[in-house]
Amino acid sequence: MAFGVAFSVKANLGVSPISCIPYIYSLKFDLTIGELTILMNSLFVLAQFLILRRKFTLLHLSQMLAVTVFGFGIDLAMMVIDDINANAYVWQLLMCLLSCVLIAFGVFLLVKAKLTYLPGDGLAVVVSDTFNKPFGKLKVTLDSSMVIVGLASSFLFLHRLEGIREGTVIAALLVGSLVRFYNSRILRLDAWLGNDIPGRTALEPLPEGLNRYLVVTISREYGSGGHGIGQAIARKLGIAFYDRELIDITAQQSGFTEDYIRENEQKLAGTLLDELYMQNYAYVQDKLPPSDVLFLVQSKIIRDVGSRGPCVIVGRCANFVLKRNPNCFNVFVHADEEYRRSKIIHEYGVESLVSGKELEKLDRERANYCLKYTGEDWRDATNYHLTVDSSLYDSDEEIADRIIAMIPEDILHPETAPAGLPSAA
8 A cells, every 4th residue: 555655646646535635744844745644644543532432442543553554654665666757647647547556455455454444444434333324425525525635735835736636536436446346356365364255145055944935036127017927926826925025124124214225226326426435335344335235134034035935026136145045936027128118107107208228227227236246147048947028928917827837846836845856947
């Protein structure tokens, strides 16, 4: 991380948000960037002490050791690369990108070590835990505040803009994304360190005793009628049905409101600001983005309802959550654009005509959600036992009959399957 900061200074395109105040003050006062980094972060540790009081522990104090090493490391890195200069803009930009890569890798290693935080991140964690505020928003607020203070200090002390340029924006947007990239690609480090990855168990096979009931999962394109088909299957088989009912159960078990769940389940962050909130969770080990928490809670609920009795479950990656359950029959429902648009207007009550682009966007949200949390292609037919074009049939009842007829007898009635025989299609 120290070399990342040093290269960002050398690039002369603006430093990262956490370094802009030390950099600007180093141009005014007879102190190095490293010394000012230690001083600024000491104030962050002091703020944590004032908030926590008796709850302040040696673990919080250990941040001082980390930031002291970081601060002197910055000064050492500045000395090592002192002779490196980038005059052409393209070389400055490349050096700026290199600094982001190095800072992100340093953050990745620090988080994986699970020993301490840098004090800025530690302060955001403390405020989040103490006042029950979203960590991602607090991290954005803290970084933005440092940039604002840096801007004000630059004009106050230097009478010009220094240290905050396009490189600052690049670092703010890129470092968190790179940390998430390292998290998704460098997996052996967790195994070596014995780290428990949050959510790793969500897609593991169910214990043997929880596989004895029939579960039909319905994945569907928006407007293809998967909800009605699932209801018809449940009604004909006399088993439980879960779609919107999962929203009520999730609200009871998670603390999320029903409106929040309805707006955010089965899709990822939609705006740049939302993405910034989400990527900030990569800076800490024991905080999960709300979208991850929502997926984990719903995955637990899906496993729970599937273990209590036979049922039909619509959407929410249930086929992947119940992966390798031998009594799970997975169906994907799709239809042509004209059929879907007609159903959306006449059955879903959407007054305006839904365009092909909007349908594509809604399906892409579900596909991206599936890819993130399962690593699988939502539309890949090999992930399902059966795919159905609902536009070819006259009613949900007819489709339900066809689907039920395709379920193998040992899955449809697993309690009657001969002992020792595999209960799978």
